[in-house]
Amino acid sequence: MDTKMFCFQCEQTAGCAGCTGSAGVCGKTAATAQLQDALTGALCGLARAAMDGGADSDTDRLIIEGLFATLTNVSFDDRALEQLLARAEREKERLQPGCAGCAAPCGKVENYDLAALWGGPDEDVRSLKSLILFGLRGMAAYAHHARALGHSDEQVNTFFYRALYALGEDLTVPQLLPLALQLGEVNLRCMGLLDGANTGAYGAPVPTEVTMTVQPGPFIVISGHDLHDLKLLLEQTVGTGVSVYTHGEMLPAHAYPALHAYPQLKGHLGTAWQNQQREFADLPAPILFTTNCIMPPKSSYADRVFTTGVVSFAGAAHIGPERDFTPLIARAKQLGGYAQPHTFTGINGGSKLTTGFGRDAVLAHADEVLAAISRGDIRHIFLVGGCDGARPGRSYYTEFVQQTPPDTLVLTLACGKFRFNDLDLGQVAGLPRIMDMGQCNDAYSAIQVALALAEALGCGVNDLPLSMVLSWYEQKAVCILLTLLHLGVQNIRLGPTLPAFLSPGILQYLVKHYHIAPITTPQQDLQALLGR
Incomplete structure (x- = not known):
């Protein structure tokens, strides 16, 4: 090869x-x-x-x-x-x-x-x-x-x-x-x-505050996106004395009533996927990877990595399709966890996170949002979401959110939110200014909220006081972008870089027909978007 x-x-x-x-x-x-x-x-x-x-x-x-x-x-x-x-x-x-061994292949x-x-x-x-x-x-x-x-x-x-x-x-x-x-x-x-x-x-997500303090005793960290794997793990840890903490895109799991009901689902630790090699180095617990979040493990924690489903890394213990988590639970007991409470923090120093603003939770306040928009109390809504990553320049998203005016809302989803989801920006019109809608999988919720607001205001999505400032890393962001283009959404800001697979000709087509633009600086982009 x-x-x-x-x-x-x-x-x-x-x-x-x-x-x-x-x-x-x-x-x-x-x-x-x-x-x-x-x-x-x-x-x-x-x-x-x-x-x-x-x-x-x-x-x-x-x-x-x-x-x-x-x-x-x-x-x-x-x-x-x-x-x-x-x-x-x-x-x-x-x-x-018989096609494989055919002497006259037709290409079928x-x-x-x-x-x-x-x-x-x-x-x-x-x-x-x-x-x-x-x-x-x-x-x-x-x-x-x-x-x-x-x-x-x-x-x-x-x-x-x-x-x-x-x-x-x-x-x-x-x-x-x-x-x-x-x-x-x-x-x-x-x-x-x-x-x-x-x-x-699991029920509709409910706004939920999640601690980033890990309590003493054995625990398991679950990363990725698969809520079904988490549910099975919670079922199997009942009565074992082993707690479960989420990592990365599993944070929104705390907002689902049927998952939140398990008392051993204690909290969240760490930030986005690209920081795992540092965050897991001294962790006295095993880590279960369920989807596209794993990085090649460092030797400091490689013996504590478990995978399941299609996630696989040579040498890591793999939980098969029967989803018997007994070895994972045993490893957690062996490692023992922390002797004293251990507090993790977000990128900006916060130790508590709020999630669960799915479409039902947001639309439950639709009348208040619409009234606040009509009064001018809410001037603009920004959807700042997408993937996080390691490339320099992603601090743009932290600075952008920090600089949004106090009369604006920030909706967010996917792991890009870890750049700013521990910030306290206060409230506007009685609502928290930062509202975490969930995983990248929950882009559907954000789309439904936008469509519902447009319908209520009797306008198109592009006429809403709404701007999308997106970060991308991998292929789920690609299909979400194509969905937004299918819906005719215009004026998307995309970064931190444009995809390498976009040729100049196709990029020109997207700019001409959808007015997609790369991010510049937070100040310039805020001025342009608020001046629309």
């Missing part, structure tokens, strides 16, 4: 152009990157094999798991990727028996060679196909979480096949543009599916 790779799917890709050496900035090796490309190509071949029918729920699951495994910070384990690749090949053979089940995409001569085609592929990977994460709760959608499943098939076809820019926007439309449906699954299982 070659010792070099090509990957430009995340925001911190080398030189804002692409990781091309023996390892990516994220820590995956060239061999791992090539296996992920081979798996993606095999999923395209599987979509081709399914064009005559025969795909079933297991095929759907394989497509979704395979795409999810290629997301940034999910799987660093070559063996796990090889197993998924072998499953894809077996499934192709089931759908099209041929895998797609991603090298043809990365090295394609038309940069705009490459850009749009990359946008679609990365959007599919992000949407697969949402579909995966919904499936864990028994929820699936045939239109969403069918689109995965259609789009993967299209990636291997010789399509033009005019043919690819509507497919990218349709992905945004289908992703809205997929996010709605997940929203219904989460609220149906």
Whole structure:
């Protein structure tokens, strides 16, 4: 296998152009990157094999798991990727028996060679196909979480096949543009599916204050996004004396009534995913990674890392599909936790966080918000959310929020909020000025709030006193952006850098039709957005 790779799917890709050496900035090796490309190509071949029918729920699951495994910070384990690749090949053979050994291949089940995409001569085609592929990977994460709760959608499943098939076809820019926007439309449906699954299982989020003080005794830290894994862990820790603390994007779990009801769900520790190697170094507890948040563990805590689902790291203990957390609980008891209370703080020094302002909680105050807007008490609403990351320049989001005027609201979601969610900005019109709407998965809630406010005011979303200032890192941000474009949302500020996979031609199209702009400075952007 070659010792070099090509990957430009995340925001911190080398030189804002692409990781091309023996390892990516994220820590995956060239061999791992090539296996992920081979798996993606095999999923395209599987979509081709399914064009005559025969795909079933297991095929759907394989497509979704395979795409999810290629997301940034999910799987660093070559063996796990090889197993998924072998499953894809077996499934192709089931759908099209005998094709693999055919002496006169017709290309019916041929895998797609991603090298043809990365090295394609038309940069705009490459850009749009990359946008679609990365959007599919992000949407697969949402579909995966919904499936864990028994929820699936045939239109969403069918689109995965259609789009993967299209990636291997010789399509033009005019043919690819509507497919990218349709992905945004289908992703809205997929996010709605997940929203219904989460609220149906755990209730609608309720505004909840969460402590960042860890109490004495054994405990487990759970990171990622998967609420189903957390629920199973809580069930299995009942009566064990082991507490559970959330990390990163699991913070909003505290706001769901059915999860908050477990007394051993004690609080939250740490900030966003990119700080884990420092925050976990001396932690006297095991860490469970459930989704796309894992980094290559440092030796100081590698023996305390557990993974589950499609998350995998060579050498880390993996909890299988039966979700028996007995080894994890035993490790927590062995490590013992802290002897005295230990307080963590956010980036700005705060030790308490508030979450749970989902759409039901926000819209419960819709009349107050609308009245305050009409009176001029609330001048503007900013949605400042998205992914966090390690690249310099992300302090922009802290400074932006700090500089928002006192007569404005700040809605936020995803792990980008850890740049500022421990700030106390007071209240406006009787509401907290910072309102955490949840995970990146909860972008659906933010969209529904915007649509409801626009309907109540009798205007379009772009006519609202609302501005979106977004940070991106990985592929879930890509599918959310496509959803916003599908809805016709204009004037989005995006940073800290623009995606490397956006060609000048496609970027120009987005600027012309949607007025997307890169962030500049907090002062300049606030002046421009408030002057709209």
